[in-house]
Amino acid sequence: MVVGAGVVGAACALYVARAGLDVVIVDRGPVSGGTTGAGEGNLLVSDKEPGPELDLALLSARLWTQLAEELGEFIEYEAKGGLVVASTPGGLTALERFAGEQRAAGVVAEPVHAEALYELEPRLAPDLPGGVYYPQDRQVMPALAAAHLVRASGARLLTGRTVTAVLRKPDGTVQGVRTVPGDILAPTVINAAGTWGGELAALAGVTLPVLPRRGFVLVTEPLPRLIHHKVYAADYVADVASDSAALQTSPVVEGTAAGPVLIGASRERVGFDREFSLPVVRALAAGATRLFPFLADVRAMRSYLGFRPYLPDHLPAIGPDPRVPGLFHACGHEGAGIGLATGTGHLIAQLLGGKTPDLDLAPFRPDRFPDEEGE
Amino acid sequence: MTERPHLAVIGAGPAGLAATVAAAAHGVRVTLLDSAARAGGQFYRQPAAELNARRPQALHHQWRTWERLRDSLARHVDAGHATHLTDHHVWFVERRSDHFTVHALVGPAQEDPVEVRADAVLLATGGYEKVLPFPGWTLPGVLTVGGAQAMLKGSLAVSGRTAVVAGTGPLLLPVSTGLAAAGVDVVALVESADPKAFLRRTRAFAAQPGKVAEGAQYAAQLLRHRVKLLTRHTVVEAHGDKRLEAVTVAALHTDGRVRPGTERRLACDTLAVGHGMLPHTDLAETLGCRLEGLHVHVDDEQRTDVPGVWAAGETTGIGGADLALAEGHIAGRSVAARLTGAVPDPRGWATAAKSRTRLREFSAALDSVYVPPACWTDLITDDTVVCRCEEVTGGAIRKAVTGLGAGDVRTVKLLTRAGMGWCQGRMCGPAVAGLAGCELTPSRRPFARPVPLGVLARAGEAEDDEHR
Numbered sequence: 001m002v003v004g005a006g007v008v009g010a011a012c013a014l015y016v017a018r019a020g021l022d023v024v025i026v027d028r029g030p031v032s033g034g035t036t037g038a039g040e041g042n043l044l045v046s047d048k049e050p051g052p053e054l055d056l057a058l059l060s061a062r063l064w065t066q067l068a069e070e071l072g073e074f075i076e077y078e079a080k081g082g083l084v085v086a087s088t089p090g091g092l093t094a095l096e097r098f099a100g101e102q103r104a105a106g107v108v109a110e111p112v113h114a115e116a117l118y119e120l121e122p123r124l125a126p127d128l129p130g131g132v133y134y135p136q137d138r139q140v141m142p143a144l145a146a147a148h149l150v151r152a153s154g155a156r157l158l159t160g161r162t163v164t165a166v167l168r169k170p171d172g173t174v175q176g177v178r179t180v181p182g183d184i185l186a187p188t189v190i191n192a193a194g195t196w197g198g199e200l201a202a203l204a205g206v207t208l209p210v211l212p213r214r215g216f217v218l219v220t221e222p223l224p225r226l227i228h229h230k231v232y233a234a235d236y237v238a239d240v241a242s243d244s245a246a247l248q249t250s251p252v253v254e255g256t257a258a259g260p261v262l263i264g265a266s267r268e269r270v271g272f273d274r275e276f277s278l279p280v281v282r283a284l285a286a287g288a289t290r291l292f293p294f295l296a297d298v299r300a301m302r303s304y305l306g307f308r309p310y311l312p313d314h315l316p317a318i319g320p321d322p323r324v325p326g327l328f329h330a331c332g333h334e335g336a337g338i339g340l341a342t343g344t345g346h347l348i349a350q351l352l353g354g355k356t357p358d359l360d361l362a363p364f365r366p367d368r369f370p371d372e373e374g375e
Numbered sequence: 376m377t378e379r380p381h382l383a384v385i386g387a388g389p390a391g392l393a394a395t396v397a398a399a400a401h402g403v404r405v406t407l408l409d410s411a412a413r414a415g416g417q418f419y420r421q422p423a424a425e426l427n428a429r430r431p432q433a434l435h436h437q438w439r440t441w442e443r444l445r446d447s448l449a450r451h452v453d454a455g456h457a458t459h460l461t462d463h464h465v466w467f468v469e470r471r472s473d474h475f476t477v478h479a480l481v482g483p484a485q486e487d488p489v490e491v492r493a494d495a496v497l498l499a500t501g502g503y504e505k506v507l508p509f510p511g512w513t514l515p516g517v518l519t520v521g522g523a524q525a526m527l528k529g530s531l532a533v534s535g536r537t538a539v540v541a542g543t544g545p546l547l548l549p550v551s552t553g554l555a556a557a558g559v560d561v562v563a564l565v566e567s568a569d570p571k572a573f574l575r576r577t578r579a580f581a582a583q584p585g586k587v588a589e590g591a592q593y594a595a596q597l598l599r600h601r602v603k604l605l606t607r608h609t610v611v612e613a614h615g616d617k618r619l620e621a622v623t624v625a626a627l628h629t630d631g632r633v634r635p636g637t638e639r640r641l642a643c644d645t646l647a648v649g650h651g652m653l654p655h656t657d658l659a660e661t662l663g664c665r666l667e668g669l670h671v672h673v674d675d676e677q678r679t680d681v682p683g684v685w686a687a688g689e690t691t692g693i694g695g696a697d698l699a700l701a702e703g704h705i706a707g708r709s710v711a712a713r714l715t716g717a718v719p720d721p722r723g724w725a726t727a728a729k730s731r732t733r734l735r736e737f738s739a740a741l742d743s744v745y746v747p748p749a750c751w752t753d754l755i756t757d758d759t760v761v762c763r764c765e766e767v768t769g770g771a772i773r774k775a776v777t778g779l780g781a782g783d784v785r786t787v788k789l790l791t792r793a794g795m796g797w798c799q800g801r802m803c804g805p806a807v808a809g810l811a812g813c814e815l816t817p818s819r820r821p822f823a824r825p826v827p828l829g830v831l832a833r834a835g836e837a838e839d840d841e842h843r
């Protein structure tokens with residue numbers, strides 16, 4: 001049984017069902033009602049430094065490509081590629097060095113000199129020194145992706161049911177969950193509760209320090225295709241790995257199939273604060289208009305926010321919880337859960353099917369944090 | 376002269392005008408902002424001649440009230456105690472540590488920013504029309520009742536037309552009589568409410584002799600213009616090739632279902648539909664004001680739960696122009712007292728408070744009577760376009776709900792794009808909620824108006840620099 005009908009729960013359901021198991025998905029809300037419905041759907045390798053997250057991203061990218069053959073048109077899949085630009089010559093040197101390390105880890109990263117930049121994106125601000133092109137970066141519509149992965153899995157979907165307890169046998173092994181209208185029994189419970197994964201772990205009596213990291217996205221009026229790739233400024237990279245709680249915005253700007261341009265996302269640690277913040281959204285708008293001056297006259301229609309699930313070391317928790325036999329975790333993917341969903345689901349299915357997982361899961365061990373509260 | 380405290384009033388309808396006049400008369404400097412070119416809101420904005428022409432004699436007190444408000448506003452403007460900013464589209468109200476900044480857009484394309492700082496804010500943004508879809512509702516010739524009323528402004532163009540007015544709610548009556556008075560042949564007023572429901576609430580209505588008399592006058596007008604009143608009826612479909620040619624109406628069972636065999640076709644070239652009004656709550660929501668159901672929650676002084684923010688009129692609940700006036704007056708007096716450091720004395724506005732109580736009871740009674748037919752979602756066929764901006768059909772929405780696990784307006788929007796377009800779901804929200812089988816809840820719209828990114832990128836920056 002999977003708790004959470006976000007993109008991660010949906011991917012778990014799909015791969016586990018395809019491994020031949022019977023799957024039930026439970027969510028307190030509708031499908032995609034959590035962070036998945038508030039995310040952007042960038043499937044990025046470009047923003048990841050070499051290491052376990054990049055390995056998971058590359059595995060996931062391969063799996064998304066396979067899924068796209070089956071579901072691509074339903075989930076607005078686009079293999080559009082990412083273009084990371086530097087704003088200063090110094091920034092370009094740093095970016096190229098970073099790209100070199102990524103290449104060594106298996107990423108396709110092509111340096112782009114100044115003139116070529118404007119062939120890829122004619123509307124970019126003038127006088128940018130250059131950038132790097134990442135053809136493996138791509139895009140899905142997250143809410144549709146989750147919904148169609150669930151549908152394709154054939155799993156039973158129970159929405160509007162809050163899990164209030166994890167049921168355990170006298171010997172401590174999991175035997176199901178309690179929900180408001182009744183108990184659901186299953187020998188395996190997969191915690192795909194995203195930002196609320198820590199709460200679910202607590203219901204099973206274990207600590208998993210998942211915390212929220214707020215993000216705003218800006219959506220413009222529909223436009224003809226004027227921006228062709230995912231374009232963002234190089235400082236984004238430093239941002240993702242950063243440990244500072246201060247506001248940092250470095251907008252990814254991109255056109256969508258439906259017309260609107262998406263600008264996002266900001267990153268702040270302010271708990272579950274839903275209040276609109278003008279300074280944060282202003283910074284997004286400023287960043288986007290700096291990259292693409294023509295956007296100054298384009299209207300923002302709306303802005304939405306979500307809370308990324310993050311763990312103190314910025315890696316997700318994937319795998320069995322040795323403290324509670326039968327409990328598996330698949331949560332804490334922070335700002336990359338859409339991208340990393342397929343790999344996560346695939347690895348969980350391999351574990352449940354008794355296979356050796358394609359990746360070493362040690363860095364993702366759910367019990368890697370001390371039992372006291374994380375931060 | 377000491378500097379007066381400063382109130383920003385957003386919305387120059389009955390509520391905003393009454394508040395402006397009351398506050399300015401009691402020691403406050405008021406800036407009144409409205410997106411329209413003239414004051415008056417939904418109710419008083421109609422051209423004078425038309426208001427005079429189409430209103431039955433005894434309703435002329437409304438005309439006199441309007442003249443009084445308009446003249447007082449002019450006096451306060453002349454005295455320098457009020458500023459009326461027309462054509463100002465407020466997109467955001469920002470709460471700062473010791474004041475508020477109202478962000479508006481001006482200019483022919485609404486692209487130039489204006490920022491107004493104030494000590495307090497009154498939200499008097501009124502409401503917007505609710506329309507439930509049915510097959511054919513997107514045909515040219517089908518309008519909202521508000522749209523039909525606007526059409527009356529060019530009165531010359533309307534006479535000679537044949538119209539049906541349909542839906543539910545108290546607005547159908549004045550619009551029918553207005554159209555008839557302007558020379559339109561109003562074939563029928565199709566109201567889904569059950570007249571018996573009125574009898575069940577006689578006490579609430581009897582407490583409002585004025586309102587009942589108003590209703591009776593409208594009824595008499597209908598008779599005089601030979602408008603057929605079809606209660607417990609609904610429009611099931613609008614027909615036409617390139618534009619509206621006819622509608623099919625049918626009678627309703629007591630349980631709200633269409634009675635088979637009662638369908639009949641009425642030829643017409645205009646159909647005005649309306650299912651009531653919904654409060655504008657975007658600015659309040661973004662300020663963090665608590666909402667109650669679909670409207671802004673206020674206390675006896677019309678204060679929201681955010682200090683320094685008041686709300687009055689239809690943004691706090693739909694109830695008609697007189698209620699908006701009473702609430703606006705109370706809000707203006709309360710703001711004046713609170714901003715000048717006096718203890719507010721509710722005795723000063725006892726009359727307004729009394730009529731507010733009465734009118735709220737009256738509108739609650741109306742609400743319980745004027746309800747769309749229970750079966751209204753059945754009327755939406757799979758190929759009926761529900762979201763006009765993004766052209767999403769009833770069938771697509773049903774598929775998202777039953778096939779993909781969408782359970783509320785937000786996930787239907789994410790899975791189908793219904794509500795993502797220019798109107799941001801204001802139009803299709805109620806229908807989507809109905810099809811998803813959930814309550815309509817206010818959706819979050821941080822920007823009350825679309826705002827150019829160039830403006831957004833600098834909004835409030837000047838102030839921040841001052842503070843540095």
Ligand SMILES: Cc1cc2nc3c(=O)[nH]c(=O)nc-3n(C[C@H](O)[C@H](O)[C@H](O)COP(=O)(O)OP(=O)(O)OC[C@H]3O[C@@H](n4cnc5c(N)ncnc54)[C@H](O)[C@@H]3O)c2cc1C
Binds near residue numbers: 039338
């Ligand atoms: C602004 C923003 C932009 C982003 N952009 C991107 C991007 O471009 N690319 C990318 O890869 N990622 C992006 N992300 C991150 C991504 O959205 C998340 O990592 C991802 O959605 C997490 O998915 P999930 O399935 O783990 O969680 P969720 O989608 O939150 O799903 C968890 C589900 O669990 C349910 N649940 C929780 N507790 C219970 C309970 N007790 N009982 C029953 N159900 C429960 C919730 O209702 C929820 O539906 C972005 C995030 C934000 C906020």
Ligand SMILES: Cc1cc2nc3c(=O)[nH]c(=O)nc-3n(C[C@H](O)[C@H](O)[C@H](O)COP(=O)(O)OP(=O)(O)OC[C@H]3O[C@@H](n4cnc5c(N)ncnc54)[C@H](O)[C@@H]3O)c2cc1C
Binds near residue numbers: 697
């Ligand atoms: C067709 C129709 C017929 C009606 N007939 C009657 C009747 O016969 N009797 C009766 O009692 N009532 C009638 N009403 C209802 C009446 O119009 C309302 O009750 C009344 O106008 C409410 O007053 P208000 O001040 O709350 O809001 P409104 O009159 O709606 O005024 C709100 C003002 O706020 C402005 N505004 C909103 N948002 C912004 C923004 N973001 N920036 C700047 N400005 C903004 C709008 O431009 C508007 O001028 C009718 C309404 C309609 C639509």
